[in-house]
Amino acid sequence: MTMDFLTRNNVRVLGxxxxxxVFAHGFGCDQTMWRHMVPYFEKQYxxxxxxxxxxxxxxxxxxxxxxxSDLHGYAQDLVEIMNTxxxxxxIFVGHSVSSMIGMLASIAHPxxxxxxxxxxxxxxxxxxxxxYYGGFDERDIDxxxxxxxxxxxxWASYLAPIVMxxxxxxxxxxxxxxxxxxxxxxxxxxxAEVTFRSDCRAELAHASIPSLILQCSDDxxxxxxxxxxxxxxxxxxxxxxxxxxxxxxxxxxxEETTSLIKHYLTSN
Amino acid sequence: xxxxxxxxxxxxxxxxxTGVIRSVNQTLAGxxxxxxxxxxxxxxxxxxxxxxxxxxxxxxxxxxxLYGHVKEMYFSLRTMEHQDVPVLxxxxxxxxxxxxxxxxxxxxxxxxxxxxxxxxxxxxxxxELYRATNEANQKLELLHAEYEAKQQELLRLNHQxxxxxxxxxxxxxxxxxxxxxxxxxxIALFQRMRLPFSLLIVDIDHxxxxxxxxxxxxxDAVLTDLGQMLRSMSRESDIxxxxxxxxxxxxxxxxxxxxxKLAAERFRAQIEAATLGGCQVTVSIGVATMTSVDTDVxxxxxxxxxxxxxxxxxRNRVTHAADRTEA
Numbered sequence: 154m155t156m157d158f159l160t161r162n163n164v165r166v167l168g169x170x171x172x173x174x175v176f177a178h179g180f181g182c183d184q185t186m187w188r189h190m191v192p193y194f195e196k197q198y199x200x201x202x203x204x205x206x207x208x209x210x211x212x213x214x215x216x217x218x219x220x221x222s223d224l225h226g227y228a229q230d231l232v233e234i235m236n237t238x239x240x241x242x243x244i245f246v247g248h249s250v251s252s253m254i255g256m257l258a259s260i261a262h263p264x265x266x267x268x269x270x271x272x273x274x275x276x277x278x279x280x281x282x283x284x285y286y287g288g289f290d291e292r293d294i295d296x297x298x299x300x301x302x303x304x305x306x307x308w309a310s311y312l313a314p315i316v317m318x319x320x321x322x323x324x325x326x327x328x329x330x331x332x333x334x335x336x337x338x339x340x341x342x343x344x345a346e347v348t349f350r351s352d353c354r355a356e357l358a359h360a361s362i363p364s365l366i367l368q369c370s371d372d373x374x375x376x377x378x379x380x381x382x383x384x385x386x387x388x389x390x391x392x393x394x395x396x397x398x399x400x401x402x403x404x405x406x407x408e409e410t411t412s413l414i415k416h417y418l419t420s421n
Numbered sequence: 422x423x424x425x426x427x428x429x430x431x432x433x434x435x436x437x438x439t440g441v442i443r444s445v446n447q448t449l450a451g452x453x454x455x456x457x458x459x460x461x462x463x464x465x466x467x468x469x470x471x472x473x474x475x476x477x478x479x480x481x482x483x484x485x486x487l488y489g490h491v492k493e494m495y496f497s498l499r500t501m502e503h504q505d506v507p508v509l510x511x512x513x514x515x516x517x518x519x520x521x522x523x524x525x526x527x528x529x530x531x532x533x534x535x536x537x538x539x540x541x542x543x544x545x546x547x548x549e550l551y552r553a554t555n556e557a558n559q560k561l562e563l564l565h566a567e568y569e570a571k572q573q574e575l576l577r578l579n580h581q582x583x584x585x586x587x588x589x590x591x592x593x594x595x596x597x598x599x600x601x602x603x604x605x606x607x608i609a610l611f612q613r614m615r616l617p618f619s620l621l622i623v624d625i626d627h628x629x630x631x632x633x634x635x636x637x638x639x640x641d642a643v644l645t646d647l648g649q650m651l652r653s654m655s656r657e658s659d660i661x662x663x664x665x666x667x668x669x670x671x672x673x674x675x676x677x678x679x680x681x682k683l684a685a686e687r688f689r690a691q692i693e694a695a696t697l698g699g700c701q702v703t704v705s706i707g708v709a710t711m712t713s714v715d716t717d718v719x720x721x722x723x724x725x726x727x728x729x730x731x732x733x734x735x736r737n738r739v740t741h742a743a744d745r746t747e748a
Contacts, residue, residue, distance in 0.1 A: 181479040181480055182483055185482060185487060186487075188487075211475055232687070277498055289475070290471075292472075293475065295472075296470065296472030297469075297472040300472060300473065300495065300496070300497065301480075302478045302541070302722070303495040303537065304480070304495050346586065371466075372463065373471070373476055373478065374475060374479075375476040399439065399482065400478045400479075400482075401486065404482075404486045405439065405486065
């Protein structure tokens with residue numbers, strides 16, 4: 154019996170064209186974040202959209218703390234989807250933490266990827282001073298986790314150990330749908346911790362697929378220091394400073410984001 | 422700005438789609454300890470701690486971009502002095518003169534947040550309690566399983582003991598005690614359900630002579646072999662027991678007078694034809710069938726008297742108590 158990865162990850166394939174372009178959402182999001190970008194690509198590419206297990210409309214019953222306790226579990230999602238769709242030499246666009254997830258997948262399975270596009274990437278969000286500036290310290294992460302918790306619908310009656318024992322979470326899921334923090338607060342919290350405590354600096358040297366780092370201006374989540382660090386340690390990488398501000402250029406500046414990606418893909 | 426909005430009992434600010442503050446009311450500026458001018462044209466992050474920036478970008482911003490509004494978000498603003506101000510925030514995306522703005526109101530929730538922190542604290546404690554209870558329960562379950570296993574072991578030993586207590590050590594047949602119990606049980610059943618049964622007493626003829634001539638070990642072998650033979654000749658439901666010495670008893674449930682006589686005669690003939698403990702032996706048998714006037718004592722007496730009749734009529738024969746009375 155094989156697992157239906159396409160259902161598990163709510164995979165959608167749109168558009169026409171021979172080359173495949175895979176869009177991977179970041180923490181706290183799902184594939185709807187790409188909706189302003191998709192129209193620019195679907196005439197030329199096979200556009201692949203999906204939700205990581207635990208996010209969006211993925212099948213929550215496949216979420217296991219063990220598997221998703223670091224970014225490799227999420228990278229495994231990506232590899233399984235690409236293998237199921239028989240993709241190879243695909244273009245990968247990852248937002249935020251997904252940039253690193255794509256990079257990890259490309260180290261293990263380089264044949265799947267031709268180019269990596271990284272939107273606001275960071276190999277490590279937390280500071281490791283004096284050698285590394287990531288922008289966050291422990292206190293910030295704790296504050297974020299508390300902020301998330303207080304914004305969950307029903308957080309007060311949500312007892313983690315009890316909910317964890319309920320395999321069927323659909324009732325809770327629908328209650329939490331469209332809340333700020335994904336469908337399942339327990340998963341959202343674990344994804345937050347995995348994301349903000351991740352450290353991919355050691356893996357950078359093993360990555361070989363050419364990559365484009367799109368660095369936003371005034372990105373308080375992935376500041377310029379992080380972009381520079383990444384560019385310096387990632388071979389075959391190109392760093393582009395965007396005029397777009399913030400951390401969500403694909404939402405706020407889909408045209409600029411698209412044109413930079415397309416220019417990179419055609420000129421390299 | 423309209424004076425009512427400027428001093429409304431809630432903070433108000435409007436930012437561009439890239440987060441630049443375009444207007445702030447006096448209430449908000451006062452809440453954060455700024456002059457209004459210090460906030461205008463600054464990025465909205467000016468009013469936020471690092472974690473809040475993170476939360477703002479991860480949740481508020483994408484959400485309002487996708488759905489056009491945000492309602493009742495718990496948030497924390499930062500004063501000029503870097504103090505946190507917990508607020509409830511509503512935002513809406515609006516277009517004015519071709520430009521997109523995000524208009525927000527914030528209501529301080531200092532009192533409310535204390536309640537919520539209490540709840541959070543209670544909830545955390547509850548979670549811990551639940552976890553601890555769960556662990557304790559698991560331990561209890563383990564203990565219970567151990568207890569059950571020991572109980573089973575005790576029951577098994579008890580059965581073993583009971584079997585030992587009701588077994589005749591020489592022949593391996595049931596002993597007299599067990600026979601007595603079964604006799605009473607069968608009588609009770611007879612009285613309730615009118616289920617007939619018969620009692621056979623089997624006695625080896627001239628057993629004293631075998632002992633005297635060949636010694637006790639041979640005598641024991643004869644007893645053992647006879648016990649086995651009686652067991653194999655009788656039905657599964659029959660109770661075969663050693664009554665004492667060279668006397669055996671058989672309770673034959675649902676056996677009527679005629680059936681019991683036939684069975685007894687079959688036993689007698691087969692024993693006569695067999696070699697037991699290297700000897701040829703014969704047996705005398707007394708049979709009695711339960712009637713409504715009998716008790717355990719009278720039934721045994723009747724069977725015993727029938728046995729006595731078999732003996733006195735020349736041994737190696739079967740006598741039924743009823744035949745004796747009729748005769």
